[in-house]
Amino acid sequence: MAEIINMPRLSDTMEEGVVAAWLKKVGDKIEEGDILAEIETDKATMEFESFQNGTLLYIGVQEGETAPVDQLLCIIGEEGEDVSDLVNGDSASSKDDAAKTETKDSSDSSNDNKKEESSADLPEGVIIVTMPRLSDTMEEGTVASWLKAEGDTVEEGDILAEIETDKATMEFESFNTGTLLKIGIPEGGTAKVDSLLAIIGPAGTDVSGIDTSAPATKKEEKKEEEKKAEKKQEAPKAEAKKEAAPAASNSTSTSTSSSNSNSSGRIFASPLAKKMAEDKGIDLGQVSGSGENGRIVKSDIENFKPSAGGSAAASSFVSVGTETFEEVPNSQMRKTIAKRLGESKFTAPHYYLGLDLDMDNAIASRKAINELPDTKISFNDMVIKAAAMALRLHPKVNTQWTDKNTIIAKHIHVGVAVAVDDGLLVPVLPFADQMSMQQIGGKVRELAGKARNKKLQPAEMQGSTFTISNLGMFGITEFTSIINQPNSAIMSVGAIVQKPVVKDGQIVIGNVMKITLACDHRTVDGATGAAFLQTFKSYIENPIVMYV
Incomplete structure (x- = not known):
């Protein structure tokens, strides 16, 4: 019997998907586990596999087309089976859903006096393009630049604009073909997700009846800026x-x-x-x-x-005695950093544990390892490996706080803070305890490069259970960090410095590195954090045990 396959929900925030490519065509035999298509979600392009056996009888969403979650994607059944009733039945329901969706979008983009306006009032062929949600935490976006002007012809796949989110500046491509009739948000303008971004339709179509006004707050900000400039x-x-x-x-x-x-x-x-x-x-x-x-x-x-x-x-x-200031608009990333770290600092009761580490053995071990062919590790790689192994022995540090439960993660995903031009990003090393130091080093370099080039995918910044921030390369010897929630702890790593130390009753010059562990007292007690640091110390001061 034929089975309907609907557009799957491949992420928790996905509302619609785009079929990037079909890997099977109508008439092909399908086995359970075969990849049917590549589907572009709000976060990434993912492979979608079949859970059925049979023949691909019908494709409901063509390559490049967009469809909401749960709309008919394809039909799989026995070869030669008639599926016209299923196709016609689903098309009818899809039209009803589409009508409801268009009515809602039209209503949201209009003012309060036009909330009851339906999508039927839009001229034929006109499509409203709204501010997309380009990351899971994005609430508003800023149009960095328009790559198309009003009156330009737009093809499906053309880049319409560059949009600045809370994490990166990303290209936004068109899923429609037509003429760019109206730009709803000018360059530099900021708007909430789902606000009217642009209107695409047949050339010459009159769209003057569609309200494209920017929010009043934006206009007021512009007036204030003009006054300040004057x-x-x-x-x-x-x-x-x-x-x-x-x-x-x-x-x-x-x-x-x-x-x-x-x-x-x-x-x-x-x-x-x-x-x-x-x-x-x-x-x-x-x-x-x-x-x-x-x-x-x-x-x-x-x-x-x-x-x-x-x-x-x-x-x-600027004359003597004159005070001047420059006002720099906050980027989406800076706003998110302020919001997230403010929430963490004022909701999680932070306390701090510090430790001096003898790095003589670590320096000697790193030198010996790096003399091997095609091998190169850094002290940061050693720190990540030691922390991941210590977390395995102290799971209470690898936790999350909720009002009802404390969630203990059985997996170890280490986030590594990376400084970028606009602020800070935290790419994640999944299952870091299972990686070698060389694998950790290669992955960190790859993710750090992506972060600085604004190429990180949202999935590469999610799911951390513990975070490490290292400012040693800047000569900072000691600092404290704000916990990257929902983590319960973050480790701050300073520079290795030479200083007098006592060894075997003698004062000698030693290599010392300071680390500071910030803990959330709701989940990690002082003794728990101290035990974790003692285990970490045993690993980093004797790197050979990390190979056992």
Whole structure:
């Protein structure tokens, strides 16, 4: 008997999926465990396998198409079996569901006076594109740049915009074909998930009746920024009047230059150009863009030469006794860091345990290991391995607190804090206790590279049971960290320094590393944390035991 296979829910936040590719076609024989298709979720592209045997009789969602969870994906049954009733029956229910979904989306994107408006009021062929949820923790997004302009033709798979989430700046591609009729969120604009992002439809379609206004808060913020900009421009003008004639002349030319660079309002530049300008300390207002519509691109930054009067203008702008500030908008990542760490610090009762470690044996062991062919490990790899093995012997440190239960993780997933330009990311090493030091080192380098290039997938940052933060490479000898919830502990690792120590009754120069363990007192008592550190100390001071 034929069985209907629906679009599966492949993640806890998945509401719809895109069929990236079919690995079977109609008429193919299917065995249990065969991969039917690759399905793109809100987090990753995943393989979807069959739990049935039979023949693939019907495909309901074609490659590149999007369908909500539980919509008919395909039908598997006996060869030659008639499935027209199943197809027609599911199509009817799907249309009802689609109508409900369109009505809800139309209602959410309209104002309070139009909440009862249905999707039938949309012109034929017009599709509302909303702000996507590009990570499991994303609540709002910022449009970093639009790669299409109003009136441009859009093909399925074209990149519409670059959207900044709480974790990374990601490309957002179109799942529809048509003309970009309206942009609902301008570059630099921030909006909640599911807010109207753009409208795509047939060329020439009138969409003036669809409300695309940005939130009032955004408009107010822009007005405030304009007022602040006006005040900043008025201040140097007032100071210029007090200066001598030559200085007044220089100030006037500077003011004129500033006015010209800001006369068009927002400065348009590619994300790469912005990053390069920030790294080189270049003011984008002084750069002439060679891209489309005056957009500043990479080559403009590379070829930029500051004007001769630049330093004079800068020195005359800020006079003695004048206080100035620069307001930098918070990125989505920075907002999330502030929210998460604030919640952790003020809800989890932190306490701290510190320990000095004798690293002489670790230094000698690392030197010997790295002399082996194609082998290279770092002290951080040793720390991760020792912590993972110690967690196996002290499971109460590998826990999570809930109001009803303390959850003890039987697996050991170690999160490693990685500094990036906009803040901090914590990629996760799954089952770290089962990995060798060399495997740990290779995986850490891979994940750290992805983090710095904004290529980390959401799945690679989830599920940690313990976290390690290492600032030793910056020469920091001792520090404390805020627990990365829902973990119960985080280890802070300092630099290895040479200092006088007592060995066998003699004062000698030793290599010492300080570590600090921050614990959540709701789940980890002081004695429990201390026992964990003693075990960790026995491993790191005698690395050979980690190979036994």
